[in-house]
Amino acid sequence: MRDWIRLATKRSIVVRGVICSSIVGTILIAINQGDVIWNGNLEIRHAAKIGLTYMVPYIVSTVSSVGALRNVSQ
Template identity: 45%
Template sequence: MGAPGSASFLGLALSPRVVRRALTYALVVGAVLIAINHGDALLRGEVSAERWWKMGLTVLVPYTVSTLSSVGALRSVAGSPAPRDER
């Protein structure tokens, strides 16, 4: 792969560095959010299938935010416009 700005959005989003960073943030931030939003149910052992889905989405949000931010930063540094860049 060439310079970060020459890579496609998907190529950057799936690059090992971006994925590793996003997974780290997803696990840390996701765990905190799950504790805040679902901790009481977890402690009571009342975890339904619906709640498992919600906890999965809770982890997906920081992963997505981190990925979008990383790709935007890499493109910005390389001089390519980020998605929906308002220059």
């Protein structure tokens, strides 16, 4: 577990996750919440969904990157 966390917090992994999350998250928010934002009806529950929408691609990218690094080192 410590090895996984060490890899997941490497600068290159974090940067890759942030870039992926920024691109994919923004596209998903435009698709899923775009009408709410455009009409100015943004509420707290929408803000929570937006936060989660950015978190999911970050987590997927991080888990994939760590898995790939662990496979290469074996």
